[in-house]
């Protein structure tokens with residue numbers, strides 16, 4: 079039977095993934111309303127991925143004999159200054175999520191829960207990739223600055239920044 083401390087940490091993570099999904103959905107919608115087709119598609123897909131991260135946790139908790147808690151969420155930001163702010167926020171959120179995952183990994187070792195430890199390795203690798211991608215995007219946005227032509231190409235090419243998994 080899964081320990082309560084692990085269960086609490088995993089349920090907390092369910093909330094973090096759901097929060098990320100909603101935040102990225104709000105960002106996607108903001109970009110969509112501005113005709114930034116490529117960027118909005120990227121963010122819609124990213125929001126879906128976060129929901130998948132949440133579902134994976136929900137199923138795991140239930141499989142292990144725990145009870146997943148589906149959380150109420152705060153309304154995410156609806157308005158953003160620009161794309162730079164969006165991707166700064168996204169990177170910040172991913173760094174926070176990585177720290178949370180690492181803390182649960184530490185806890186699984188302390189509690190000798192090797193099944194959950196093994197399950198979390200997927201999230202550890204995923205976080206490395208997500209942080210890397212957010213940094214690449216931010217670097218590109220910094221290079222582009224206010225150049226409209228550069229932004230056009232960025233919007234067109236953003237879907238290709240994902241490395242194959």
Ligand code: FEO
Pocket residue numbers: 095098127128131172175208
């Ligand atoms: Fe599921 Fe991007 O953290």
